[in-house]
Amino acid sequence: MSANASTTPRSGSPASNPQGPLPAIIQLSRPYLTPNQISALEQQVAHINGSRDQQLKFQAFSVILATGSYLRFPIRTMGTAMIIFQRFYLFNSMQDFPSTSDTALACLFVASKTEDTLKKLKEILVASYYIKRPSGPDISMDSPVIEDQRRRLISLERHVLETISFDFRVKHPQPYIIKFAKRLRYPVSLAETAWQIALDSYRTILPLKSTPHAIALGCLYIAGSLIEVDISDAKPDQFCVQPREFENVVLEMLEFYIDWLPQTTLFARYTDPAKFMSMRIDLNKRLGKYTEQCVPGAHLQLRDYSMSDKGTVRYVLNWERERIERESY
Secondary structure, three states: OOOEEEEEEOOOOOOOOOOOOOOOEEEEEEOOOOHHHHHHHHHHHOOOOHHHHHHHHHHHHHHHHHHHHHOOOOHHHHHHHHHHHHHHHHHOOOOOOOOHHHHHHHHHHHHHHHOOOOOOHHHHHHHHHHHHOOOOOOOOOOOHHHHHHHHHHHHHHHHHHHHOOOOOOOOOOHHHHHHHHHHOOOOHHHHHHHHHHHHHHOOOOHHHOOOHHHHHHHHHHHHHHHHOOOOOOOOHHHHOOOHHHHHHHHHHHHHHHHHHHHHOHHHHOOOOOHHHHHHHHHHHHHHOOOOOOOOOOOOOOOOOOOHHHHOOEEEEOOHHHHHHHHHHO
């Protein structure tokens, strides 16, 4: 999964270091963030109420899904774009990047490269233009309007890449849903419902803090409850999922459906949030009083846009390698 990072100042000079100068800043990739890190970042970027903030995100997700569908991108590309978008606005304030539509298109452009479903940026912009103006005048990729927006998004793309620390590793829960369902011989209807729930998980913060196989198992659990299929034989430990992480996935998805059901994929089939509320109550009875435990982690800060002015920035994916290199100097 793409990830963000903390920064570690480094210094060095050719005189004191025969191997050459060290980069001024090391930025380590973080595949997943802990709940307290996410909470701290959300408090730093919050400048409007939570409901309004969520509505802006839903509008951006609609832009990603509509443009991606127009260009016939696979689900994984649109899902990756939504994950990148969520991460971007964890580390960047909407005051600095108020156009969530532009950010959504920039994230979709990065995701198309990440998932090897390449499209030119101008193609994405033209598709977005026709979606906004279905009966409007035709436009070419050489139009000054498209060129002006392209230049703006190229600059925004650089901020997106720096925010994700140039880490393009993204894994999705859908393949695990298929594998788990086949392994346990669940009906196709269960896998299809879980697949839809997995699509809704992109609209939450879960992919930034939970592994894809934990999300897949949680989606199967909720799907089983919805269509009344017994999945008691799906034990978290059996699939290398910590019970607490599994519980967190299920509870967060249920809370999301209770609060935002009309904005979800499942709304076409389940229009009453009371069904999810009863599932939430039933789960609480069996799990006991649930309190999410925040795992201690390094304190993270918002993006520092002057970072590259302070010297060379090196983006590192392998923490262990960085530690070995640091100790060798």
